[in-house]
Amino acid sequence: MSILKVARMGHPVLRAKTRPVEKSELKSAAVQRLIDDMIDTMTEYHGVGLAAPQVHEGLRLFVAALDSGEEGEDEDQESEPLTIVNPEITVVGADVVEDWEGCLSIPDIRGRVPRAREVRVRALDRHGDRLELRAHDFSARVIQHETDHLDGILFFDRMKSFASLTFLDEYSRYWRKTTDD
Numbered sequence: 001m002s003i004l005k006v007a008r009m010g011h012p013v014l015r016a017k018t019r020p021v022e023k024s025e026l027k028s029a030a031v032q033r034l035i036d037d038m039i040d041t042m043t044e045y046h047g048v049g050l051a052a053p054q055v056h057e058g059l060r061l062f063v064a065a066l067d068s069g070e071e072g073e074d075e076d077q078e079s080e081p082l083t084i085v086n087p088e089i090t091v092v093g094a095d096v097v098e099d100w101e102g103c104l105s106i107p108d109i110r111g112r113v114p115r116a117r118e119v120r121v122r123a124l125d126r127h128g129d130r131l132e133l134r135a136h137d138f139s140a141r142v143i144q145h146e147t148d149h150l151d152g153i154l155f156f157d158r159m160k161s162f163a164s165l166t167f168l169d170e171y172s173r174y175w176r177k178t179t180d181d
């Protein structure tokens with residue numbers, strides 16, 4: 001297991017568009033190892049998602065600690081992190097929700113970001129098999145945030161106003177919902 005160095009805002013790799021991963025490349029030991037290391041890195045830094053550019057790789061893939069989005073799943077149950085490769089996202093419906101986001105590449109800052117409430121994702125999983133899922137609310141937010149990374153977009157770019165920008169300490173003190181972990 002390796003913990004990878006996370007690129008911070010200002011590093012050009014975070015602003016570059018990534019390239020799709022070929023199926024054969026995806027199955028290579030190098031990319032499989034990258035995925036394992038990304039999962040370890042995300043876990044180490046308590047992230048809920050991590051995109052390849054954040055670890056200096058210009059590949060169109062991210063990992064996320066989400067449930068599979070299926071109905072009826074036990075929300076308390078920890079599931080394996082998802083690996084999403086070459087995602088294409090379609091917004092479902094017109095609902096937009098604003099909520100707090102953070103980013104491992106923008107440490108110790110939180111801000112409120114509007115996102116589509118529900119999305120459909122078509123992608124490949126880490127084995128190169130077709131993956132299709134619908135996600136809503138928090139999961140949909142994470143997927144949109146991570147997919148943005150693949151296009152060189154950071155959450156600041158999506159904010160309607162910077163008035164909510166908050167350091168983590170102040171977020172915990174004044175804004176964090178009591179129901180959060």
Ligand SMILES: [Zn+2]
Pocket residue numbers: 102103104105145149
């Ligand atoms: Zn991020």
